[in-house]
Amino acid sequence: MAEADRASGGRAGTPAALDGKAEGDRLTLAASGGWIADHARALEPLVDAQLRRRETIRRVEIDVSRIDRFDTFGAWLLERMVRAFKARGAEAQLVGLSEDYRGLVEEMQHVTLERDIVGRPRPLRDAVAAIGRAVAEIGYYAIGFLRMLGAVMMALLRVMARPHTFRLTSTVHQLENVGWRAVPIILLITFLVGCIVSQQGIFQFRKFGADVFVVDMVGVLVLRELGVLIVCIMVAGRSGSAYTAELGSMKMREEIDALRTMGFDPVEVLILPRILALVIAVPMLTFLGSMAALYGGGLVAWLYGGIDPEVFLSRLKESISLDHFKIGMIKAPFMALVIGIVACVQGLETKGSAESLGRQTTASVVESIFLVIVLDGFFAVFFASIGM
């Protein structure tokens, strides 16, 4: 029964106390009760109150014989008191220390506290330093990106020279993950975007009686820009993040180092199949997505705008040249390459902690979407200047 008491309330026990009595330059302190973790919070102010005494004190005696329970927390607070008095030039000693507690008190005497090395804050310097660090980081990532691009190209050349080293199974497996399994969601989203663009177009063009131009708009927009962009954003969020997380956790568990020691090139084994799969899958998804968007646009034009499917198709044929379609398709593999490389670079940047894995995955998605849009801008300028 006594044990049950201990299990329930026994740990709290009698509260800890510290009473002080000063006589001239002598201070006598009496510690009693349970100097344990549970009372540490209440004890700390008691200890500090004694340390704040203004009298000049030469000798301090701390009577600890009435402490009935003791642990590291109590031992440290005693030690803190002794150190503080000694630092003020007083002589401090413990009286009546029980043999059982001696080891713990001695252990605490060895504790060295770190010196406070954090200087006073300098906001301006810190802000400038942060900007500098961010700029340097961009440069660092740019170099990392180019390095990875080079490594992938080299691996591709090596594989082309010796085709039997190509990891077909792995590539097909990745292709299934990033291509085949992405089809339903890509179709659904691009279909919906097609519907929305078409509806908005009809709604706005109707004001000046130009309903039928919605076909031109949907056709050009979807084939040149929307199809490929939406597919790339989806792929970056869906597959880019997966690549980063996979490679990152492999890095954390030293799997990549293991591969290297067995004489495999991680770029050839892990990264090339992944990037190739993306480069193959994204154009296919772009094609499917563009078709789904046109289908959605046509459907809305028919049901909402009253444009017959036949009219829609013939108008589409007139207004859309093959160039529009080609532009969208040409962009797709380049964007896939960017997504794949960013994802792999970020994956390999992962450090040992779970938090770092999360950070790299976020960075991978954000960065690849950003770069896809920037690249799209460059393509727009390029195609405009060659008159496509």
Place this chain on the structure above:
Amino acid sequence: MAQRSNGAAGGNGAGTTGKDAVIRVRDLVVGFGRKVVVDHLDLDVYRGEILGFVGASGAGKSVTMRAIIGLVPKRQGRIEVFGLDLDTATLEQRRTVERRWGVLFQNGALFSSLTVRQNIQFPMREYLHLSERLLDELAAAKLEMVGLKPDVGDKFPSELSGGMTKRVALARALALDPEIVFLDEPTSGLDPIGAGDFDQLIATLQRTLGLTVFMVTHDLDSLHTVCDRIAVIGEGKIIVNGPMETMLASEHPWVKEYFRGKRSRASAARRRSGAERPAE
């Protein structure tokens, strides 16, 4: 044996005899699917002792430990810790018990996104509401106790070596000054010298803090040097239970092979030559 909580142990008839069971396991059955790993096992752990828990790989050592600390559900049996049946305990009581034990996981299980100092302070911060200054000082004290320098406090777990990880994990297990510590293979993955140091560390801390230690181990050196008592698990039950002499005298084939086989003789030889090394 130094009894830290002697205020609580005193005035208790059972406690003063030194045979005060802080963990009492009766008729424990644990299984996964159709496989029964622990089969009607009885075990006592007494206050202030270091119990070594050994057995073949897959015999259920870790499972028993995890069942006691409640990480693995049991099918049958009673587990009492500090005399409290953990099945019938209220949430409050259970939490009180959990505060009085510390667990060292095999791979450290340090929180990877926190620094070493934050790892050690984590349970203190949750339970004790101390000032930042005291938390920092105590983290330094705990690091000192496990033999690490205070500047390790700023490192992240991924920057630590295997031995340091074990020490930090031990410091975290000791953060709240528990009365029982569970150690899951504390010396696995350490070199023999590091493992010997770690054994000494456990023995020293056990003496200073008056700990009860439940140690799952494979390490014959640990069993010889620090364990007061050894329990051997086999076929889901405790086969032999007692001090080293009992183990050496046992005729059970596995126990005989384990304690008197080739490896154990090598370890005994190593211990003899190691005895010249100054003890801590």
